[in-house]
Amino acid sequence: MQLVSRIVVVVTMFLLLIGILQFAMTVEFQTVDGVIAPDGYSSLVGAGMLACAGLAVALLVFIWISVLLFIKRRRQTRRNFTAFLALFAIAVLLQYISSPNGLGVESADPFATLFHALTVLAMLFNVFRFSWILTLSRREKLLNLVLMLFGSMFFIILSVYTSGDDTLYNALQWYHPLAYGLVSIIFEFGAVYMGVGFASTLLHLPTAKEFDRKKAEISSLQNLSRLITQVFDFNELAATATHLALEVTEGSAAWLEVVPRDGKQKHTPSSGRSDCVILPASVRNINTERIEDLRLADGSPLRALAFETDKPVLIQDFTTDRRIHPNARQGNGIGSLVIVPLSSHGGTIGLLCVTKRNPYEFDRDVITILYAFADMVSVAMENSRLIRESIVKERMEQELLVAQQMQQSLLPQSLPSSPRYDIAARSIPAYEVGGDYYDVQDVGPSKLGMVVGDVSGKGVSAALYMAQLKGMFQTYSAGASDAGDLLRRLNETLCRSMDRRSFISLLYAMLDTEHGELRFARAGHCPLLYIHEGEARYLQPPGIALGLDAGERFAEALQEERLPLHSGDIVVLYTDGITEARNAVDEQFETERLADVVLRNASTSAGGILDAVVSAVHDFSGRSTADDDMTILVVRWK
Amino acid sequence: MSDFSVGVRHRESVAVFDLKGYLDAHTAPELERTFQSNIDEGRFNIVVNFRELSYISSAGLGVLMQFIEDVRRNQGDIKLSNMSPRVFNVFDLLGFPMLYEIFPDEDEAVGKFLNKSEKLS
Numbered sequence: 001m002q003l004v005s006r007i008v009v010v011v012t013m014f015l016l017l018i019g020i021l022q023f024a025m026t027v028e029f030q031t032v033d034g035v036i037a038p039d040g041y042s043s044l045v046g047a048g049m050l051a052c053a054g055l056a057v058a059l060l061v062f063i064w065i066s067v068l069l070f071i072k073r074r075r076q077t078r079r080n081f082t083a084f085l086a087l088f089a090i091a092v093l094l095q096y097i098s099s100p101n102g103l104g105v106e107s108a109d110p111f112a113t114l115f116h117a118l119t120v121l122a123m124l125f126n127v128f129r130f131s132w133i134l135t136l137s138r139r140e141k142l143l144n145l146v147l148m149l150f151g152s153m154f155f156i157i158l159s160v161y162t163s164g165d166d167t168l169y170n171a172l173q174w175y176h177p178l179a180y181g182l183v184s185i186i187f188e189f190g191a192v193y194m195g196v197g198f199a200s201t202l203l204h205l206p207t208a209k210e211f212d213r214k215k216a217e218i219s220s221l222q223n224l225s226r227l228i229t230q231v232f233d234f235n236e237l238a239a240t241a242t243h244l245a246l247e248v249t250e251g252s253a254a255w256l257e258v259v260p261r262d263g264k265q266k267h268t269p270s271s272g273r274s275d276c277v278i279l280p281a282s283v284r285n286i287n288t289e290r291i292e293d294l295r296l297a298d299g300s301p302l303r304a305l306a307f308e309t310d311k312p313v314l315i316q317d318f319t320t321d322r323r324i325h326p327n328a329r330q331g332n333g334i335g336s337l338v339i340v341p342l343s344s345h346g347g348t349i350g351l352l353c354v355t356k357r358n359p360y361e362f363d364r365d366v367i368t369i370l371y372a373f374a375d376m377v378s379v380a381m382e383n384s385r386l387i388r389e390s391i392v393k394e395r396m397e398q399e400l401l402v403a404q405q406m407q408q409s410l411l412p413q414s415l416p417s418s419p420r421y422d423i424a425a426r427s428i429p430a431y432e433v434g435g436d437y438y439d440v441q442d443v444g445p446s447k448l449g450m451v452v453g454d455v456s457g458k459g460v461s462a463a464l465y466m467a468q469l470k471g472m473f474q475t476y477s478a479g480a481s482d483a484g485d486l487l488r489r490l491n492e493t494l495c496r497s498m499d500r501r502s503f504i505s506l507l508y509a510m511l512d513t514e515h516g517e518l519r520f521a522r523a524g525h526c527p528l529l530y531i532h533e534g535e536a537r538y539l540q541p542p543g544i545a546l547g548l549d550a551g552e553r554f555a556e557a558l559q560e561e562r563l564p565l566h567s568g569d570i571v572v573l574y575t576d577g578i579t580e581a582r583n584a585v586d587e588q589f590e591t592e593r594l595a596d597v598v599l600r601n602a603s604t605s606a607g608g609i610l611d612a613v614v615s616a617v618h619d620f621s622g623r624s625t626a627d628d629d630m631t632i633l634v635v636r637w638k
Numbered sequence: 639m640s641d642f643s644v645g646v647r648h649r650e651s652v653a654v655f656d657l658k659g660y661l662d663a664h665t666a667p668e669l670e671r672t673f674q675s676n677i678d679e680g681r682f683n684i685v686v687n688f689r690e691l692s693y694i695s696s697a698g699l700g701v702l703m704q705f706i707e708d709v710r711r712n713q714g715d716i717k718l719s720n721m722s723p724r725v726f727n728v729f730d731l732l733g734f735p736m737l738y739e740i741f742p743d744e745d746e747a748v749g750k751f752l753n754k755s756e757k758l759s
Contacts, residue, residue: 505732
């Protein structure tokens with residue numbers, strides 16, 4: 001677009017010039033009393049126009065060149081230019097003084113000639129400022145060359161016209177002798193500037209292509225370094241990397257292959273070839289099937305080689321190289337291929353592959369640049385991976401925190417107290433939140449409901465089931481006729497809403513505080529520990545966990561047990577986090593140890609028994625953190 | 639760190655899964671895939687052999703529950719065998735013996751399937 005408009009400008013200027021020249025032919029001058037004057041009215045008009053046009057062109061040229069001269073100015077730029085302007089002014093004035101009527105050019109004053117020559121010298125000092133040509137692209141340089149050529153020719157012609165006894169000379173002299181001096185020197189200035197510009201451009205042409213490539217390299221390296229900080233989308237990163245690789249190398253196709261990281265296997269050089277996968281987002285100008293064909297064709301030793309040596313593998317002539325299977329050499333538009341390993345401190349993480357259409361197109365410079373480029377890609381990819389990992393970790397920690405808070409808020413804040421019984425309960429969450437749950441509440445006149453349960457699964461989902469369970473327990477427990485009835489109602493509701501894979505084990509005990517009787521039922525939960533007169537017994541009435549069976553089997557299996565309580569009897573409800581706590585040699589705490597601890601502390605309060613159990617488990621496992629939630633509820637009948 | 643594996647053997651029309659190691663939330667997906675691929679191939683007579691399984695978590699149990707309905711709807715079953723006392727205790731507490739057939743020995747479990755198909759034919 002820019003090129004077209006420039007051509008239009010040049011052509012228009014030319015046509016304008018030709019028009020002016022043709023018109024100028026018709027202008028006639030005569031000398032009256034030693035003064036040049038137009039001959040007739042049409043010549044008068046023509047001479048006026050010519051003089052104005054000459055002045056306008058000179059002015060424009062002067063402004064334009066001085067702007068160009070001040071590109072990348074240095075300290076002496078202005079000084080030189082000022083000197084030139086001074087000489088310029090003196091030369092014009094001297095010329096005017098020596099021949100105020102414009103007729104003495106041929107016999108010019110030697111001072112005027114000297115200053116004219118000095119002015120031309122100052123021009124030369126000023127015009128060697130063409131560093132801006134260097135930064136032009138190759139195409140712009142070619143265009144510049146043409147413009148400079150035509151420009152210099154144009155000004156040479158104009159200078160010739162203005163110096164001789166010609167129409168333009170006459171018109172300007174008639175207009176004002178000062179105008180003549182001004183215009184003629186500016187035209188000379190234009191001719192010199194354009195001529196030198198033409199030569200400079202010509203000298204810069206051979207390196208133009210190289211310069212273009214360097215410029216592309218720098219800009220793509222800059223883009224990539226900017227990209228390193230924008231690494232949230234891995235695919236976008238891969239796509240940009242190959243896009244820039246093509247820009248740097250002027251390659252025809254490019255793609256990335258990476259070693260997938262699922263954390264399972266650590267990469268070893270020998271396994272490098274087969275477990276590298278193509279990143280679809282990175283593939284440019286080639287289809288994935290063709291790459292797969294190529295991978296098969298070289299039998300992958302090339303990849304293995306790049307992996308092992310951590311150095312680029314270059315195939316200068318893809319069509320004849322012995323390392324490529326003969327069937328794959330032709331017909332895929334690949335003339336040469338380079339495979340550059342992407343390495344990070346952990347080893348080789350992938351390969352950057354770039355192809356060119358013709359053999360021997362990758363020179364040493366390109367490979368070097370590509371190698372540096374590959375390093376930046378590796379860093380960007382590694383950063384991207386680390387950022388993703390930390391995001392995932394943070395999200396998980398956040399979820400864990402939410403689950404922990406939910407779980408804590410679902411547990412009762414205080415427990416009832418009574419002269420008839422003493423009750424204590426505690427739930428100790430593990431680091432990875434499990435689904436332990438307990439609750440105690442009045443379920444009728446002199447009836448206390450106690451529940452201990454374990455929701456399968458962990459995290460937020462377990463906490464949600466727990467919340468559901470708490471809601472149902474608080475709703476149903478008051479209306480339930482007995483412990484078994486409550487569990488059947490819980491199972492019915494839960495089976496409708498729960499995931500097929502999830503279940504809840506639960507033990508519900510109803511304490512009749514008036515008659516001292518405990519009725520309890522077990523839905524797949526740990527048995528109830530009962531201490532009576534120094535003897536421990538585990539009571540395990542049959543029952544299936546909630547959520548396992550929606551049908552009759554749950555109801556059929558469930559049996560409620562009744563237990564008359566005597567003074568000093570102890571009942572312990574717990575979850576498997578207690579009995580399955582492990583020590584360093586992978587032994588479990590087991591039910592026997594639990595019974596022992598409770599027996600040994602049978603004479604203390606419920607809270608004392610609870611503390612004893614918790615510290616015994618901690619002592620046993622040798623750690624203060626557990627693998628699973630631990631929950632224990634102790635009731636002591638007074 | 640996850641030392642869990644599933645081996646699949648075929649004894650006539652019965653697929654036997656040999657579980658080994660720790661079956662927990664991290665390794666359960668592997669067992670899930672094994673079940674899914676067998677069910678996709680139309681194998682609904684499945685015996686799970688627990689001989690070399692040292693630990694099972696609720697996520698592992700969840701896998702059995704996930705597929706049992708599907709299998710039984712197709713006139714098949716999932717039978718369990720060769721549990722160590724500790725593993726059996728987990729199943730027993732939750733009431734699994736009332737929902738699944740658990741055999742001390744794999745041969746019995748396989749035999750039960752084969753007898754049933756003989757009777758049918």
